[in-house]
Amino acid sequence: MSKKSIAGIAFFMHVAMAVAVAQHHITVSVTDASNERPMPGASIQLEGTIYQGKADAAGTAIIRHIKAGTYTVIVTHLGYQVEKQQVALRGDQHVHVSLQRATLLTDEVVVQATRATENTATTYKNISKADIAKNNVGQDIPFLLDQTPGVVISSDAGAGIGYTSMRIRGSDAQRTNVTVNGIPLNDAESLGSFFINLPDFASSVDNIQIQRGVGTSTNGAGAFGASLNIQTNTLNDEAYAELDQSIGSFRSLKNTIRLGTGLLNGNFSFDGRLSRISSDGYVDRGTSNLQSFFLSGAWHGQNSLLRANVFGGKEKTYQAWYGTPESRLTGDAAAMEAYAADDGLTPEEIENLLNSDRRYNKYLYDNETDNYQQTHYQLLFSSALTNQLTLNTALHYTRGKGYYEQFRNQDEYVDYGLSPITVNGGAVTETDLVRQRWLDNHFYGGTYSLAYKDGVGFELTWGGAYNRYEGGHYGDIVWSQYPLFTDRAYSPSTDSGFSTAYRYYDGDATKSDFNTYLKASYQIDKFSLFADAQYRHISYAIAGIDHDLRDLTQNASFNFFNPKIGLTYQLSAASNLYASYALANKEPVRSDFTDWPIEQTPKAEQLHDIEAGYRVRSRQFNIGVNAYAMLYKDQLVLTGQLNDVGSTLRRNVDDSYRIGLEFDGRWAPNAWFAWAATLAYSQNKIKNFIEVVGNVENFYATTDISFSPDWVASSELSFKPWQPFEVALLSKYVSRQYLDNTGNANRSIDGFLVNHVRAAYHTSFWKLKNLGITLLVNNVFNEKYASSGYTWGYYLSETDRVDYNFYYPQATANFLLGLNLKF
Template sequence: MIKKSIAGIAFFMYVAMAVAIAQHTVTVTVVEAESRRPLPGASIHLHGTIYQGKSDAGGMVIIRNIKEGNYTITVSYLGYQTQQKHFTLTGNQQVDILLHRTTLLTDEVVVQATRATENTATTYKNISKADIAKSNVGQDIPFLLDQTPGVVISSDAGAGIGYTSMRIRGSDAQRTNVTVNGIPLNDAESLGSFFINLPDFASSVDNIQIQRGVGTSTNGAGAFGASLNIQTNTLNEEAYAELDQSIGSYRSLKNTIRLGTGLIDGNFSFDGRLSRISSDGYIDRATSNLQSFYLSGAWHGANSLLRANVFGGKEKTYQAWYGTPESRLTGDVAAMEAYAADDGLTTEETENLLNSDRRYNKYLYDNETDNYQQTHYQLLFSSAIADRLTLNTALHYTRGKGYYEQFRNQDEYIDYGLSPIVVNGQAITETDLVRQRWLDNHFYGMTYSFVYKNTDGLELTWGGAYNRYEGGHYGDIVWSEYPLFTAGGYPLHTDGGFGTAYRYYNGDATKADLNTYLKASYRLDKFSLFADVQYRRIDYAITGIDHDLRDLTQDALFNFFNPKVGITYQLSAASNLYASYAVANKEPVRSDFTDWPIEQTPKPEQLHDIEAGYRVRSQHFNIGLNGYAMLYKNQLVLTGQLNDVGSTLRTNVDDSYRVGLEFDGRWAPNAWFAWGATVAYSRNKIKNFTEIVGDVENFLPTTNISFSPDWVVSNELSFKPWKPFELALLSKYVSRQYLDNTGNSDRSIDGFFINHVRVAYHTPLWKLKNVGVTLLVNNIFNEKYASSGYTWGYYLSETDRVDYNFYYPQATANFLLGLNVKF
């Protein structure tokens, strides 16, 4: 029933928007005040509507279907002072806007150099500061992006605080390129982005652009399956102070303070934030204790901008990454006992499993925690070095260090390169112990771009970056039940106070990443053309001993050439058609090097991405329709195999693809009602795949790619019966996901449909700029669902297979209540 209704959402929404009754037309022309030449590409927003458009080559935009009434129009253009104009509409009207050059260079220069715009032949979604603030009451960034097309989110702890994850079009974090002010955020080795290291970072974000597919080179060198371009706080000319406090289910708390000086002496500004978030988590013992800060200082000149940012976070989270066995979710006692015996659970662990529920957490050791601290330093400089030439450059350094601690029951001495001992005449080959696995990272480099624009529609961007990573990987035994001895018989002392430790492995990694690109775009009458070529060189070296005591010393060198082309045709001032073709290459992650013998290390992935779409904007509705074909060569997928320490293995498959359609629309027929919806449908397939489980191989001519649902649908109905108050219903449907690449429903995650309610009231009060209350009630119908998981198994015989599925249950009905006070 739900699938049948999904297919009609986009059609019904389109028809409903299209029948909005028109009355009048407003023609806006934007010219430079001094020369009176037209300014193409000026941003135009008609207040009281959702219309946001760009002026054409003649500096003009026509806004149709506007009812009579009082309106305000805001026009902005890079390097010019933003202008507002008020008018009363009683018939067709001409509005002329004169823009004067700004006396200050603003942060928009940095954004302009990296962002896709309406005339860019790619698919994207912009999320404004106001959009982010609506639901920013404590949950992590992926949860704030849940209503964007094709996004599936998950949380280890179940409620969006702690470790969270996000997939876009089925692409995981390793294939989603994330930049902050144009600087890479992805970990250089795992290629993932861990927002837990920057808790409450959303409170310092001005806007986010998501590009689905390969996107443009200006959005980051590592762009592959998708990109997130995050822009932190920009200039606020007035001084401010702001407090955010939240409480919620599972003893969740958030405390945030933000301060800003505004513009001092016409040139300087300073901003700061301190945050603290804590939660017990939905999953048993999945606690989070998070702190973060953000500091920014800027000098704004007439033609230059210098900004220094320092931000970071510290997290301590109790482990919840093991997941919940399927037998625990179904309550199958016999299956739980069989699993406990198969996986070697202790008596205490088995009792914990049998006596728990869907909130089960395997770990019982008091300090089974992840501990990590990360600090980012950014120095950003932008300058309009000539009338049509802009320079953007940045220096950056990130320092990260931390560990996760584990209790290990009866581990063998030999696994740590240690000799057994004799106690009371009995040989002891195993011991209980506590170990810590450490990361000690440095990441630094520079980015640059030169942007040239002329009045004939030509824009050239030459840019690139050099980044270097240096990371230490080591492990310590900090406590053991029995004494430890080296192979030479030398004793190693440990004590319960963790005063000393035995380092059982130690290794280093370096990664140098150089890229340069040249992008050209040209506007010719109603056509906008672009071409983009990027060269990327990666030198990755690993030395030392891994945690399984193997010597990992190896070096890999990659040279990638990534071309992109696109075309946009302007149907009208409010609508266009576009198409693009892009090639991207992606290096393997660290585990691909460490989990396989050196001679079997997987090859890099290659993606050919074809995008085509239609965009239209009006006073009452925005629509984006997009079709794509992501064609992979050597995509890295799960094989079904486990290595000798139980980690899942990935291998290259020769031919695989993702083909889909996306709809992103918003309809606001009046001031008190708005309807937003996204629909993403895709087919995600591997050709000629061989699953390997133990010694058994299963060949499948065509099969589904794991964690890639056919349908992802979101829906938001917003009601504002009076200006300070908003009531919104947010819904999300995700169809079945497979845990492996066999397309077998016995190893899959059931589809789910969940609903949330957001209630907000914001108003000035006395001398306060705002007092706001936001109530977010998640999963209001108490749906019991999981959004991620994994599987492993083996064959007892050629036909008798044993599988164990594990899931990450998400929270049932829960709430977060936030208070915002702005001075």
């Protein structure tokens, strides 16, 4: 970073701290409106600042060191209505607030056990429903989170529709814990989260909290890079109907309808959504055909809430996951031909490669598609047992089933456990075929939390979950050029292939995941102490035959203890400092067990996460600065080797780390202009790494972790020349990423700067509550860039190495135009 940039950030922080200079105090006393008794434990916030306090035993809180100005005091208490009171502060002032009993328990209680607050010593960011809606015109959830710190996104088909991915602090989806209403979303075996199975899910999301690093204890897979805590729709008091329609480049279409009854008979509400998204994709034949739904019904009582959610999606996506060879991007015909020979491309595939461009897709078979359907069932119950004690429980079940279909050119019979056949007296050992690889799984369990607040600064939460996964993995040959068995007659003049249903492998897996945690926080004067301990037990069993015909039968179990501790110091009503330490452990994923000989059992990973930061809030500034050190033991990293189908292999390394600084700020000096910016700098290293390429081993004393850029930055400049209209420039910079763990620039992704423009107009019209038009022009300056990729290679001799790099080109300039009608 340049000296000017550092000076600019220093000046920005200086100005922000100046905003928080102490001047006056506000004393807030809280009573019950029905009897005027003091209400200890009432939560008190000062809108536009970081301050979050509790009323003491006398129902009183003092907000210190506040600049003169007009503020809104917000007072909440479980079981009572929220009260707001505006204060014109010119000197020390006393405010009295009376709270009325609430008639209904709100939905916010559902996720309170897994959420961080301003007093929690955790690095996090909240994204509201309004923030999500600004960019929600068809692209997937990772693209809607692109402006958050340390995030790098990518799309297989290039346009943000279909298979998308997201890394936070260089950590991929396998290291990011995702929950929906506190229920795990990560796949139990791969530990990844596939939002393609829930297309347009953002249209049913009320808010998201991203916790970077280990964060607080939650259910599901261990967080090694971040956590995404998603809450779905909450209560709408009034009935509504809403239509969202989008069109865009690459024949992209989105149709969404949302309906809600509002509150019926004072206790019931129902909400629903239907969505359809389709796109041809930027990459050739990178089509997506996606459908989804969301249904929710709730009973709202004064002290209890019962909600049932059913949601799911169905996707058919043409495969675009092979990537584009580097030689195709550079137009090097000789290099393309060399690659084609090494990879065994057919004449048709070679012609496709030579005559394509950066939108190249290797696959030519009409039905080279991924097909999957997933449905989630959730039953959530919350109850305020007393003013101090809250219970949350949930039952869940997820059903998933689907396959991807592949055309295979001249595969050998022996690879499928078959003997060569005899045709016209001669042996046939190879055949063209079409195969399907299936997943058929069930995931079910329950979660719980019991939260106690004593009203004078002490909070205790006990929670946990038990989840079980049962999954089938099997593969079928559904068509072949030649018969699979000799007893089937073959006549080349009349037969054009054979439909069949031969299952060449079949296996299953079961996984049980039990966890329980205890969290405690204690606030005294300006200090807030946080402690959290989680115990997690995993039992994993694999049985049967894998796709390479190996018997994979094996068992593994893990017992993890994950403690966390943190301290927050309130500098003023507007700012605080925090520091925390967390220990996390994480089990290997399925491929770590299946892609190596059974006797080479992978180890669990361990992470020591140290976080420290400064937060400041004012009416004009909203700033967070933090430093972190994520120190790994036995981290599973890419070795440079590939399995038999070209997937990357991982091995444990003894010592690795991620150390970085992050900045997240927003400046809104007036009603018509705002600037939000993030900046993340990190060093991501492995010590004593051995790269294995074929039979050659290369040693690196210290080297870079793959897909971990040193710099990630974003900026959103927003202008509102008049109230219904907004225009914004969104920018994203990502520095060089390495495709493997060697730090070799010849096997890397160039850094890129990409800009988008968003224009929106929202107004009420006639009987419409909202008439909204949003135009999103992505990559407005037509940058040709890639955001992800992979590499493979081999040695011709001990010193002569051949490498092939593959990239996922992202779309050049393109647009999405959305129309929102709300009745």
